[in-house]
Amino acid sequence: MPLVAAAVCPHPPLIVPELAGAAAPELDELRAACDAAVAGLIAAGPEVIFLVGGGPETVRFNAAEHGSLRPYGLDRHVRLWKVNCAGGDRLPLSLTVGAWLLQRSRTALPRLARSVAADAAPAHCAELGAEFAAATEPRVALLVTGDGSACRGPASPGYDDPRAEAYDEGVARALADADTGALLDLDPVLSAQLKAAGRAPWQVLAGAVRAAGGDWRGELRHHSAPYGVAYFVSSWTPA
Numbered sequence: 001m002p003l004v005a006a007a008v009c010p011h012p013p014l015i016v017p018e019l020a021g022a023a024a025p026e027l028d029e030l031r032a033a034c035d036a037a038v039a040g041l042i043a044a045g046p047e048v049i050f051l052v053g054g055g056p057e058t059v060r061f062n063a064a065e066h067g068s069l070r071p072y073g074l075d076r077h078v079r080l081w082k083v084n085c086a087g088g089d090r091l092p093l094s095l096t097v098g099a100w101l102l103q104r105s106r107t108a109l110p111r112l113a114r115s116v117a118a119d120a121a122p123a124h125c126a127e128l129g130a131e132f133a134a135a136t137e138p139r140v141a142l143l144v145t146g147d148g149s150a151c152r153g154p155a156s157p158g159y160d161d162p163r164a165e166a167y168d169e170g171v172a173r174a175l176a177d178a179d180t181g182a183l184l185d186l187d188p189v190l191s192a193q194l195k196a197a198g199r200a201p202w203q204v205l206a207g208a209v210r211a212a213g214g215d216w217r218g219e220l221r222h223h224s225a226p227y228g229v230a231y232f233v234s235s236w237t238p239a
Contacts, residue, residue, distance in 0.1 A: 003212040005044035006142040007037035010231035011097035013072040033222035033233040047138035053094025053145040055115030067096025081111045094145040116200045129207025144205045146198020148230025156228020158195040168230040175234035178218035180206035215239035
């Protein structure tokens with residue numbers, strides 16, 4: 001089985017301390033949980049780390065691509081892995097933050113990335129995930145980035161929606177229990193209304209684990225909504 005572990009992290013720009021400024025300590029606990037989840041991936045002994053995150057369209061990126069934090073106020077490029085003339089500033093925010101988290105770990109493992117369209121159907125997401133489990137090599141660890149609802153109160157980006165808390169609690173349970181069925185059952189329409197950027201990437205994760213087979217266990221390392229957006233950190237490993 002090539003899929004050896006998976007982790008879920010959010011991708012708020014403010015997770016980067018230089019962007020958060022004086023508010024950086026407010027997300028220290030979230031950063032620590034993400035660091036622990038990435039460390040767990042590396043400890044599983046993968047030969048490559050594959051990042052999966054949401055984006056405008058479904059695209060497979062090579063190891064030389066990078067993203068930029070300039071749109072969020074920090075003039076910094078974040079490379080996926082290697083730098084050469086074939087690379088470009090193409091990574092969406094989800095994968096840029098994922099690459100930043102991997103840089104913090106100082107791992108030298110090769111890494112690739114794929115964005116999945118925000119409006120991708122659950123069945124399509126599951127098919128994308130199954131590709132990770134179909135190969136016979138190399139050993140792969142998945143780092144999946146995505147935020148929960150953005151409608152947790154009147155100050156949230158999506159204003160207040162009374163359905164948001166129940167939606168996020170359901171996601172938290174699914175991530176804690178490694179419940180692929182619950183993730184695949186997330187409604188794309190409701191997810192879009194609640195501005196949950198993680199829906200499609202989580203369903204890719206669910207498809208990958210379901211195709212890999214066997215029993216998996218989950219650990220919910222973090223769940224909060226400090227700015228009206230739900231953030232989850234979770235680790236999944238074969239039981």
